[in-house]
Amino acid sequence: MDFTLPRYDAVLTTEQRDQLRALHEDGNARFWGATPAHDRKLADVVTGDVVLFTGQNQVRAIGEVGAIFRNRALADLLWPPRDGEQSWHTVYSLLDLVPTDIPYVELNAAIGYSPAYNFPGQMVLRDDKARSVLEDFMITPDTEWQTLVPQLTGRQSGIRDRDVVRIAAMEELRTHRTGYRRSRRLIVVDRREAVLVREYRQHLADRGLTAQRFYCASGISDMYVESVDGSEVIEAKSTASHLHVRQALAQLLDYGPHSPVPAQRLTGLFPELPAREDVELLHRYGVDCVHRESPGVFRRLPAVSERRIVMREIWSGADHVAE
Structure with missing residues (x-):
């Protein structure tokens, strides 16, 4: 929606207008609203929080909160209430919205709810529950990614790639889709890949190994493991098709030079x-x-x-060869 149109702009406060323009420079944004019944739940929601849109026994979309404020006049223009209905007076924009199809049973398992639990139409994730869902479904909000961009892409010449890599524990990171998706803002990994990664992460944990991820200028790795045998970069794919094998190979060769410790192994992980x-x-x-x-x-x-051994000098990067 174009929020710069006169009928919308006229009911915005100066602060609300400035906030929207800072987050949505083209003047367009998706909006969602909440009635007074949700005031307490939304009181501490801030830019960058992840919201799940649920219905029909599944998470139907994942969004990232942009601007959030209370404005009944704007809400009533966007969603005119019917007789006897309350205004959707808490308005928030979405930095991004990614369709997905996560079944409730998987979401309940990630949060620790009973398998039969049903969710309201919108659910904002916070604290431990947020960390569990973001980890299990490999969701990375843009606000988290953007805090790292200056570190990862604005480096001075002479600094090696792995000096600007940030390692993240799996629980720190905040669908059926085709492969890895980096939308304009929100990063969402194929739900089938996320399930495979979760299962392999447990497989590693049973053997005393901890899977992490690392951020680098090329993106975010699926898994990164350090052990007595050296470091390993792992890329997971939702199928073992020729296309996905080629994608895994390309991403591994891209991530390899950024490994925090020169990688001893690159590994493609497949469901079959x-x-x-x-x-x-x-x-x-x-x-x-x-x-x-x-x-x-x-x-x-x-x-x-x-x-x-021969290829390691190539996929580890030239700076590793000189060491």
């Missing part, structure tokens, strides 16, 4: 065994293949060590 030719493609570049055999059981098909 890729075709023989695709496994050979990964191995050609010294990349391991890990695939799910059954619930909680994974099999590694390692690249030949000699090939990995």
